[in-house]
Amino acid sequence: MNEFPILSSLLDNDFYKFTMQNAVIKLFPLVKAKYKFINRGKHSFPKNFSNSLKENLDKMAHLKLSKKERFFLEKNCPYLDTAYLDFLNKYQYNPKEVNISQKGKDIQIHIEGLWYRTILWEVPLMAIISELYYQLTGANRISNKKIILLTKKKLNKYKKLNIKIGEYGTRRRYSYQIHKLVLKFLKKEGSSSFIGSSNVHLSHILSIKPIGTHGHEWIMFHAAKYGYNIADKIAMKNWLNIYGKNLGIALSDTYTTPIFFKNFDQKLANIFEGIRHDSGDPISFTEETIKHYKKFKINPLQKKIIFSDNLNPYKVANISSFCKNKITPFFCIGTNFTNDVGPTSMNIVIKMVKAIPKKKWISVVKLSNVKEKSTGDKKMIFYAKKILQIP
Structure with missing residues (x-):
């Protein structure tokens, strides 16, 4: 495996993760959340994949916002206020919030912690999983x-x-x-x-x-x-x-x-x-x-x-x-x-599955327009559909 980390910047993430993080800090700073990895494409992961993934996550703990990156956000995203950018200056990933295990060709990933902290894991974690998968399976791509x-x-x-x-x-x-x-x-x-x-x-x-x-x-x-x-x-x-x-x-x-x-x-x-x-x-x-x-x-x-x-x-x-x-x-x-370069693209997601909006964990669900994209506990999906009168 490449000795260099796959991610080299705290900002190597989707923009909406930062805008949501800012909103969560402002409105729901005490809320906790759980996320789960879902292997929609039934991909088979190679031996010791989880170890390589953990190595990359450990390296993410050292990522910090640079002065140039902060200036870029100040200039291009004026609605992200100084208080949030000060927070982001001090933010660092904590790999202890992520639990990774592998059994045979399946991997399981669970994320848990304060919502405003764990919200940043989803996108970079998926990007690492995808890149590692192609590295470790020896996938050939076009030039x-x-x-x-x-x-x-x-x-x-x-x-x-x-x-x-x-x-x-x-x-x-x-x-x-x-x-x-x-x-x-x-x-x-x-x-x-x-x-x-x-x-x-x-x-x-x-x-x-x-x-x-x-x-x-x-x-x-x-x-x-x-x-x-x-x-x-x-x-x-x-x-x-x-x-x-x-x-x-x-x-x-x-x-x-x-x-x-x-x-x-x-x-x-x-x-x-x-x-x-x-x-x-x-x-x-x-x-x-x-x-x-x-x-x-x-x-x-x-x-x-x-x-x-x-x-x-x-x-x-x-x-x-x-x-x-x-x-x-x-x-x-x-x-x-x-990812239109030859090998089949991965069909994977990481979704929030539980939150503590008050005093106890509550399962959260998504009811997509397409059944395959719905996520969450089956009983809670049934309950949500009943409340919303969705067939």
Whole structure:
């Protein structure tokens, strides 16, 4: 295995992890959380994989925010206040929060601790798992030259569609080096089409805009604390309390889209600049979104939909064609940019599974528009569906 750590920066993470961390510190500093690794793709891990993973996690404990990184955040993310940046200056990963074990070809990972601390583990841990997997299984990839040619071909298609695209591919990238290679090219050749990257570290070193808002765990926690029916609404209101009209994209599918729209009232629909689509049929979702805005006499062309669900050029072309002259689409592309290099990309996730919103652990669940993307305790999923009257 490479003696150098896979991660070399505290900011090698998705932007929305930092924005959520800031919000958690402000509103829920005493809450504890548990996360679990889910091997959706049933990947077989090689012998001693867990040991290599632990070695990389131990090295992460030495990562600290540099002065240049802090200046980058101050300049590009003014809504992250001084108090939070002071906290981040002192933050260090604690590998003791992560328990890793291996039995045969299966690995198990559990994360536990204060939510504001453990929230940063998910994305870099997945990136390390993915890169280590390809290293230790000896996966052969195409050459850097072919990767650039493939990226160029995709980018040219997006340019012809005259759309805006971003990069969301940290968590399942083939490697850090390929991620950097692709992003360099997107920055150089993307012109007005390329809007930024979710990876804060690479955004810093390549002078790219970091993009993103919040993830499903923000709403999952609110459901555990306030109930499923109003989780979306309170999560959005709390987000507005922290960020105002900054970072104004609402996430639509934590408890299915119909439940989201029940919570997305006229005031919220006006304040938020758009909605992120992350599961289910994108065309049906677009129709429902347009219908919802029109119900409140809001011009859909003044709003955005951020599409981020397993995108490729074919899907993007279909969606953008449907959205034309109806609503403004943006496309944030992940694995198809950072792990389209030959070997099958990994299908893995790390999800929050429990939280302590009051005095005891409560199982948290996500009810996606697609059954396979739902996560959490089966009994609690059944209970949530019953409350929300979801078949």
